[in-house]
Structures are given as structure tokens and as C-alpha cells.
Amino acid sequence: MKKKIHRRYLAEFVARVLMIGSFALVALILGLILWTLIQKGLPSLTWEMVSQTPKGGFYLGKEGGILNAILGSLYMAGGGTLIALIFSLPIAIYLNTYLGSSRWGNYVRLVLDILWGIPSIVYGAFGFIIMLSMGMRASLLGGTITLTLLALPIMTRAMDEVIRRMPTDLSEAALALGSTRLEIALRVTLPQMLPGILTAVLLAFGRVIGDAASVLFTAGYTDNIPTTLFRPVASLPLAVFFQLGTPFPEVQQRAYASALILTILVLILSIGSRLISSRLNKYTIK
Amino acid sequence: MAAPALFSKPEQGRPQDGRPYKLSISLRNRLNNIAARVFWLITLIPVGLVIAITVALAVRSAPILQSHSLVELFTGTVWKPFGGQFGFLPFIAGTFWVTTIGVILAVPPCLLTAFYLSEYARPITRNIMKPLLDVLAAIPSVVYGVWGMLVIVPFVQKTFMPWMSSHFGFIPLFASNQPTGFSVISGGVILAVMIIPFIIAIIYEILKTVPQDLREASLGLGATRWETITLVIFPKILPGIIAAIVLGASRALGETMAVLMVVGNVPQIPTSIFDAAYPLPALIANNYGEMMSIPLFDAALLLAAFILLLIILTFNVIATLVLQRILGRRGK
Amino acid sequence: MQPHIQVKNLNVHYGRTHVLKDINLEILPQQITVIMGPSGCGKTTLLKTLNRFIELVDGTRVTGQILLDGQDIYSNDVDVTEVRKRIGLLAQRPQPLPMSIAANVAYGMQIHRMKSNRQEVRKSVQHYLEVAGLWEEVSHRLNDPATSLSTGQQQRLCLARGLAIEPEIILGDEPTSALDPISSQHIEKRLLTLKDTYTTIIVTHTLRQAKRLADQVIFMYLGEVIEAGPADAVFNHPKVERTQQYLAGLF
Numbered sequence: 001m002k003k004k005i006h007r008r009y010l011a012e013f014v015a016r017v018l019m020i021g022s023f024a025l026v027a028l029i030l031g032l033i034l035w036t037l038i039q040k041g042l043p044s045l046t047w048e049m050v051s052q053t054p055k056g057g058f059y060l061g062k063e064g065g066i067l068n069a070i071l072g073s074l075y076m077a078g079g080g081t082l083i084a085l086i087f088s089l090p091i092a093i094y095l096n097t098y099l100g101s102s103r104w105g106n107y108v109r110l111v112l113d114i115l116w117g118i119p120s121i122v123y124g125a126f127g128f129i130i131m132l133s134m135g136m137r138a139s140l141l142g143g144t145i146t147l148t149l150l151a152l153p154i155m156t157r158a159m160d161e162v163i164r165r166m167p168t169d170l171s172e173a174a175l176a177l178g179s180t181r182l183e184i185a186l187r188v189t190l191p192q193m194l195p196g197i198l199t200a201v202l203l204a205f206g207r208v209i210g211d212a213a214s215v216l217f218t219a220g221y222t223d224n225i226p227t228t229l230f231r232p233v234a235s236l237p238l239a240v241f242f243q244l245g246t247p248f249p250e251v252q253q254r255a256y257a258s259a260l261i262l263t264i265l266v267l268i269l270s271i272g273s274r275l276i277s278s279r280l281n282k283y284t285i286k
Numbered sequence: 287m288a289a290p291a292l293f294s295k296p297e298q299g300r301p302q303d304g305r306p307y308k309l310s311i312s313l314r315n316r317l318n319n320i321a322a323r324v325f326w327l328i329t330l331i332p333v334g335l336v337i338a339i340t341v342a343l344a345v346r347s348a349p350i351l352q353s354h355s356l357v358e359l360f361t362g363t364v365w366k367p368f369g370g371q372f373g374f375l376p377f378i379a380g381t382f383w384v385t386t387i388g389v390i391l392a393v394p395p396c397l398l399t400a401f402y403l404s405e406y407a408r409p410i411t412r413n414i415m416k417p418l419l420d421v422l423a424a425i426p427s428v429v430y431g432v433w434g435m436l437v438i439v440p441f442v443q444k445t446f447m448p449w450m451s452s453h454f455g456f457i458p459l460f461a462s463n464q465p466t467g468f469s470v471i472s473g474g475v476i477l478a479v480m481i482i483p484f485i486i487a488i489i490y491e492i493l494k495t496v497p498q499d500l501r502e503a504s505l506g507l508g509a510t511r512w513e514t515i516t517l518v519i520f521p522k523i524l525p526g527i528i529a530a531i532v533l534g535a536s537r538a539l540g541e542t543m544a545v546l547m548v549v550g551n552v553p554q555i556p557t558s559i560f561d562a563a564y565p566l567p568a569l570i571a572n573n574y575g576e577m578m579s580i581p582l583f584d585a586a587l588l589l590a591a592f593i594l595l596l597i598i599l600t601f602n603v604i605a606t607l608v609l610q611r612i613l614g615r616r617g618k
Numbered sequence: 619m620q621p622h623i624q625v626k627n628l629n630v631h632y633g634r635t636h637v638l639k640d641i642n643l644e645i646l647p648q649q650i651t652v653i654m655g656p657s658g659c660g661k662t663t664l665l666k667t668l669n670r671f672i673e674l675v676d677g678t679r680v681t682g683q684i685l686l687d688g689q690d691i692y693s694n695d696v697d698v699t700e701v702r703k704r705i706g707l708l709a710q711r712p713q714p715l716p717m718s719i720a721a722n723v724a725y726g727m728q729i730h731r732m733k734s735n736r737q738e739v740r741k742s743v744q745h746y747l748e749v750a751g752l753w754e755e756v757s758h759r760l761n762d763p764a765t766s767l768s769t770g771q772q773q774r775l776c777l778a779r780g781l782a783i784e785p786e787i788i789l790g791d792e793p794t795s796a797l798d799p800i801s802s803q804h805i806e807k808r809l810l811t812l813k814d815t816y817t818t819i820i821v822t823h824t825l826r827q828a829k830r831l832a833d834q835v836i837f838m839y840l841g842e843v844i845e846a847g848p849a850d851a852v853f854n855h856p857k858v859e860r861t862q863q864y865l866a867g868l869f
Contacts, residue, residue, distance in 0.1 A: 008510055008513070008729075012511065012512045022394070022402070023398070023403070026395060026399055026422070026483075029482075037432070037433070087328055090328045094328065095329070098322060106610060106614070108332065112332050113606045114336060117533065117540075118339065118602075119542065119567065119594065120540070121540060121542040121567045122339065122343070122594060125343065125587075125588055125591040126342055152331075152332065152335075180318035181322070182317055182321040183318070207424070210424075210428065212426070212542070213542035213543055213567065238428075240429070241547075244435070256436075263429050270421055409676055499709060499711060505671070506707040507706070509725075510699055518716065
């Protein structure tokens with residue numbers, strides 16, 4: 001029974017080293033990304049950056065900030081997420097209280113998963129076609145609609161997963177008491193899934209605010225803060241992209257700072273959604 | 287038992303004696319039925335959306351299919367929109383190269399990490415790793431692009447490429463034909479990093495569906511954990527792993543900004559991992575500005591989007607069906 | 619008779635719960651020892667400490683000693699796979715590995731490299747399938763997936779698979795609880811014929827099965843061994859009141 005040096009333990013050992021190695025690698029990459037961003041972005045991250053719009057000569061390295069992009073992103077992503085919520089909430093509820101794991105329910109889930117998998121550049125192209133056919137130009141409205149489409153499957157599936165983890169006994173008990181499915185949806189399911197809804201909303205918001213390829217076509221870019229729905233609007237990812245494309249080091253520095261801002265925003269959303277889902281889950285029946 | 291009957295026809299439930307509802311039963315039932323119909327209509331939106339996207343792209347890319355044959359488009363290597371020449375081969379090849387390298391680089395660490403998390407790691411390690419993967423998945427693609435330009439591209443240019451070409455330069459695959467680090471391999475590395483959290487999450491979910499009894503059956507016979515993984519668990523979940531990889535690949539196929547920023551964007555068919563390439567999404571993103579100003583250019587770009595969509599739809603439908611089957615069994 | 623296994627001052631904690639309390643036991647060779655007791659009394663836990671399966675559960679702590687032929691299996695320099703090779707386990711539900719019938723039986727032999735060529739492996743596969751009483755039913759379809767067998771057949775396959783690694787000890791964790799009466803009878807019959815060759819330890823919650831199989835009986839309650847000894851003595855003249863109550867069907 002004594003341990004021996006043996007090919008089996010060698011294989012086990014090597015495998016374990018490789019596994020811990022790749023685990024460490026993944027963690028290391030994340031660390032490296034964050035560190036690079038902080039190191040490059042922090043020096044030019046000033047109050048001016050986040051509180052002002054670009055002044056004349058901004059893209060040559062002169063004064064100004066990216067408030068236009070920050071607000072533009074918040075408007076579009078916020079609007080898109082809210083509109084998506086109007087549709088995804090009923091779909092998620094319907095999937096779970098009416099359809100369950102029925103055939104049609106699984107078809108809808110399949111379609112949502114497929115929508116989730118469609119790349120944002122295709123959403124962008126689609127949004128662009130729709131806008132062309134309606135005679136619209138790149139605008140806040142166009143960007144918001146495209147981001148709505150992008151957010152819809154993410155949010156719906158995230159909610160669906162949360163609700164599905166809920167116990168079915170609860171709704172069965174309610175059914176047995178003579179409630180209709182609508183009443184169950186509104187009185188039992190909805191309150192139960194509040195944390196899930198919040199998590200899903202934050203998740204979707206975090207995803208769409210960082211998306212560049214879809215707003216490239218549909219929202220355009222401007223140095224002004226948007227005042228109407230029909231004007232072009234700037235966004236953070238594109239601010240990063242365009243500033244990086246200039247040949248001036250000062251502007252590129254600001255691109256790094258903009259990337260840092262975007263990342264911080266997204267990280268707050270991601271961590272926030274996780275905290276909510278783990279904290280509020282305690283207060284609902286599991 | 288009365289419960290199943292109630293369950294299948296909830297509309298007939300009655301209030302208990304002495305506890306009147308505020309609304310009459312028939313009204314409640316009518317509300318319920320109306321709601322069911324409205325809900326059903328809203329559920330059609332996702333289905334309609336998929337169809338709408340497909341049809342819109344097909345219709346808008348039709349003009350170029352009418353004036354150019356498919357063979358000409360897919361095997362042509364010359365891309366001169368002004369001259370009416372639209373050869374997609376370099377872009378398709380670019381997409382293929384970048385995606386393939388990304389997947390090849392991503393799969394081993396994904397498998398190893400997922401196995402480690404599920405089979406070896408303590409709960410505390412898992413609890414640390416999950417938010418970490420969340421964060422990695424949440425980082426916007428343009429930020430990955432910035433990171434790639436700052437770290438990966440210089441690394442490839444100054445360290446990796448010289449080393450590879452001095453040791454393995456005789457292999458065409460590793461020849462350095464250009465001086466910059468903007469290359470297929472840079473794009474592949476970025477893609478790998480981006481799809482790693484995605485693939486790990488799916489494989490981890492699949493591993494959770496493997497019954498503990500199965501592990502014990504193997505361990506009980508005196509197998510080591512690694513033997514259990516390779517001989518029992520891996521064959522058992524192989525379809526799921528393939529589905530996860532296909533989903534990861536389709537993510538990589540459509541990834542635009544991050545790749546665009548590091549891959550060089552030269553319309554050529556790469557022969558070495560250090561060559562620049564021009565994948566389809568980058569083509570669309572880089573040229574949207576001029577697409578309305580040249581005849582057929584818009585149709586050509588939307589055809590690129592259409593091709594991308596068709597490939598990704600195929601991948602996704604197959605992989606998702608496989609995964610639904612595997613993960614759907616959980617908890618039943 | 620020299621005991622095959624000695625359990626000394628065994629304590630198992632799961633988190634803050636004290637699951638097994640000061641267990642001291644001796645298991646005799648070539649006999650069937652039956653562990654019985656009401657559910658939740660720790661009998662399965664006790665069984666799982668014997669082949670170190672308890673370590674697979676996060677948050678468990680084991681103190682004390684389990685000596686197999688005088689060697690502590692929890693000692694640091696002991697190879698856990700070797701322990702599990704010497705102590706086979708028949709689980710509650712049959713769990714065929716995702717491979718063919720023949721490959722299931724050959725699995726253990728292959729990971730331990732017990733046979734030098736395919737011919738020998740094939741011979742052993744047949745031998746152990748015969749010992750488990752399954753050969754006649756599966757000889758014509760050895761390459762079918764093991765999952766195509768009925769539950770009862772699967773359990774006999776698991777028995778064959780366990781015997782193929784040539785253990786000295788067979789652990790059975792309620793091995794018939796998932797089976798129909800006829801399949802259960804099959805397994806019980808096998809266990810009785812095998813007891814001359816192996817030391818057998820069976821956990822059961824049915825008193826009748828305990829009476830049919832046992833040479834030695836261990837009665838457990840709330841994580842403690844209440845009474846242990848030869849089957850005759852425990853069944854007919856239980857010394858402790860708890861045991862009397864249990865045998866009378868009071869709980």
C-alpha cells in the first residue's frame with residue numbers, strides 16, 4: 001500500500017500542475033489586463049476628462065474631455081436596457097409560468113440563445129438597414145433601438161435562468177389554491193424574481209454599454225451632448241477607438257483613460273449584479 | 287388525486303368557502319386568457335427578430351448576388367470596390383485563420399481549468415474563480431483591443447516573432463513576412479482570451495450534470511482522479527464539450543472590434559501566423575462609412591454580414607440543441 | 619481469528635456535526651458483517667470511511683485509525699488508490715461506466731495494469747462475469763453499452779467489475795435497495811457464495827436481509843456503535859435496550 005513513484009502518479013501530478021497552471025494563467029491574464037489599463041490610463045484620467053466635452057483641437061491633444069461619450073453611452077445603453085426590459089420580462093414570465101419546459105418553451109429558449117449568439121456587428125448591419133428603409137440617419141434613437149435588440153436575449157435568458165431555479169412547489173401550491181396562472185405570475189413569480197430581474201438588467205446593461213460594433217453604424221459620433229433623439233450621439237467604446245486611431249500620443253493616452261473609465265463602469269455593473277444575486281437570494285425562498 | 291386536475295385546468299379553481307375574491311371567477315379567468323394571448327404574442331418577438339434579421343440581410347445583399355456569381359465571390363481574391371471586383375476569399379480566409387488560432391489556443395486551458403474547478407478545486411477556490419470569469423467575460427471588446435495593442439502586438443513583434451522565425455522560420459507557417467506585430471496570431475490570442483471565460487462556464491455547467499456516483503464508481507475501483515477524468519468523465523461529456531467549443535468558435539467568428547484593432551487589416555490570404563489578415567467583421571466595420579457611395583459596395587458588405595450570420599446561425603443551432611439536451615436533464 | 623480490519627477511536631466530523639463518535643470495531647475475515655440501524659445513524663458514513671470515500675466530501679474531518687492488516691489506511695504514506703483496489707465497493711445504485719459491458723469489467727484491470735495481454739483480459743472478463751452470474755445473459759453482446767442492461771443486470775455487472783480488481787474486501791452500501799426482489803435475491807446469493815473468499819461488509823436498512831446474510835452484526839444509532847457481535851447473539855439475545863427496541867421494530 002506504500003506510495004510508489006509510478007507512471008500513474010506522474011500523470012496525475014503533471015495533469016494537476018497543468019490544471020493549476022491554466023487556472024493561474026486565466027487569473028493572470030485578467031490581472032494583466034487590469035494592470036495595463038490602470039498603468040496606461042490612470043495618468044491621464046483627470047476630472048476634466050469626465051466633466052467636459054471635447055473642445056476645439058481635442059483630437060490634436062488640446063483641452064476637453066469625453067463627457068459626450070459617457071453620457072451618450074449611458075443614454076443609449078440605459079434606454080436600450082429599459083426598452084428591452086418591457087419585452088423580456090413578459091417573455092421570461094410567460095416561459096416559466098405558462099410554458100415551463102414544454103416544447104414551445106424550449107423553442108423560444110433556443111431562439112433566444114441563437115439571438116444571443118448573433119454578433120453585434122450583424123445587429124449593427126441590421127439596425128442600419130432598418131434605419132435606411134425608414135429614412136433615418138445615425139442617431140441616438142437608432143443606437144438605442146439596436147442596443148435594445150442586443151440586450152433583449154441576454155436579459156431574457158438571464159431572467160429565465162433565475163426563475164427556473166425557483167422551486168416549482170410554490171407555484172403549484174398557488175395553483176392548488178385556485179389561483180390563475182396570471183395571478184401566480186404577478187403575485188408569486190414576480191416578487192420572487194425581483195433580484196433576478198435586477199441581476200439580469202445590470203448584466204445586459206453592462207454588455208450593451210461596452211459594445212462598439214453595433215453603434216458604429218447606427219449612432220454615429222459627435223462632440224456634443226445629444227439633445228434630441230434624432231441627432232448622432234457619441235459612445236464610450238467608440239471614443240476609445242477613435243482616439244486610439246489618432247497619431248498623437250496625448251490623444252492615445254486619453255484613449256487609455258477612456259478605456260479605463262469604460263472598464264470601471266462595466267466592472268461595477270458586473271460585480272454589482274453578482275452581489276445583488278447572492279445577497280437578495282437569501283431573502284427569497286429557495 | 288385532485289391536484290393534477292387542478293394543475294392542468296387552473297381556470298376552474300374555486301375560492302374556498304367564506305373567502306370571497308375581489309374579482310369574480312369568470313373575470314379572473316378572462317383576464318388570465320387575455321394575458322396568455324398577449325404573452326404569447328410577445329414571445330413571438332424573438333422568433334420574428336431572427337427571421338427579420340435573416341431576411342433583411344438576404345434582401346439587401348441580393349443585388350451583388352445578381353451581378354456576380356457565387357463562385358466569383360467566394361473564390362475571388364481581388365477586392366476593388368471601385369472596379370466592381372468583390373473577391374471575398376481573403377476575408378473568409380482571414381476569419382478562418384483568426385478563429386481557428388483563437389479556438390486552438392483557448393481549448394486546452396478551458397478544459398484544464400474547467401476540470402480543475404469541477405474536480406479538484408475546493409469550494410473557496412471556485413467562489414473566487416467564478417466572479418473572476420464573470421469579470422473577464424464582461425470586459426468590453428474594445429478594451430480587449432486596447433490591451434492587445436498595448437501588450438500582445440508589441441510582444442509578438444519584439445519577442446515572439448523573432449524567436450519563432452529564428453528557430454522555426456523554415457516552416458512557412460511561422461515565417462515572418464512583415465515587420466509589425468499586427469497579425470493573425472495577435473488576433474488569435476485576443477480571441478482566445480475573450481472566449482475562454484465563455485467556454486469554461488459552459489463546460490463547468492456540463493460537468494455539474496455528471497452524477498457524483500459515476501466519479502465514485504471509477505475512484506472506488508482505485509482509479510486516480512486524472513484517470514477518472516480522462517477515461518470516464520471526458521468520454522461521457524464529449525458531445526457537450528464539442529458543443530461548447532462550437533459556441534466559442536461562433537463567438538470568435540463574429541467578434542469585431544478587438545480583432546480589428548490587432549489583426550492588421552490587409553486583404554490577403556495569410557500563409558503564416560505572423561501575416562496580417564482582414565476578417566469579415568473587420569471588413570464591415572471599417573467600410574461602413576463609404577458603403578453608400580460606391581455602387582454595390584453596400585450589398586457586398588451586407589453580404590459579408592449575411593455570410594457571417596449564416597455560419598453562426600448554423601453553429602449556434604446545432605450546439606445549442608446539443609446543450610439543451612444535456613443541461614435540460616439537470617435537476618430532473 | 620485475526621481481524622482483517624480494525625477501527626480504532628474513529629471520529630468523523632462534517633462541518634460542526636459530529637457524524638461518527640468513537641467507533642471501535644474489529645471486522646473478521648471471510649465473514650459477512652452487516653451494519654444496520656435506522657436511517658441517518660451513520661452506517662453509510664462508516665462504510666465510506668473504510669475506503670476513504672469520505673475524503674471526497676468537502677468539509678469532513680476524520681480522526682482515529684483504520685487498520686487494514688495492521689496498516690493504517692489514513693497514514694500519509696499510504697496510496698489511496700491501492701486502498702481502494704484492496705477494498706471494493708458495491709454502491710447503492712448500479713453506476714455503469716460510459717463504455718461497453720466488457721470494458722466495464724476490464725476497466726479496473728487496465729488502470730492497475732493487472733493483465734499483460736488482451737487474451738488474459740478477455741479471459742478474466744468472462745471469469746468475473748461468470749462469478750457475478752451475468753455471463754450467460756451477456757456473453758453474446760459484450761460490446762453493447764453497459765447502460766443497455768437492466769438495473770439488476772447492471773448491479774451484477776458492477777459486482778463483476780469490482781471483483782475483477784481482485785479485492786480482499788467487498789463493501790456493499792445497501793446494494794439491493796434499488797433492485798427488484800428477484801435481482802436482489804441474485805445479488806444476495808452471490809454475496810453468500812463469495813464470502814469464503816472475501817471479507818464482506820454490507821450496510822442494510824432491512825432487518826430481514828441482515829438476518830439472511832449476517833455472520834456478524836453491527837448495530838448503530840446516532841453515530842455510535844450500540845452493539846456488535848456474532849449474528850446469533852445480537853439477533854437472539856441483544857444486550858442493549860436500544861437494539862432490542864430496533865429488532866422489535868419500535869423505530
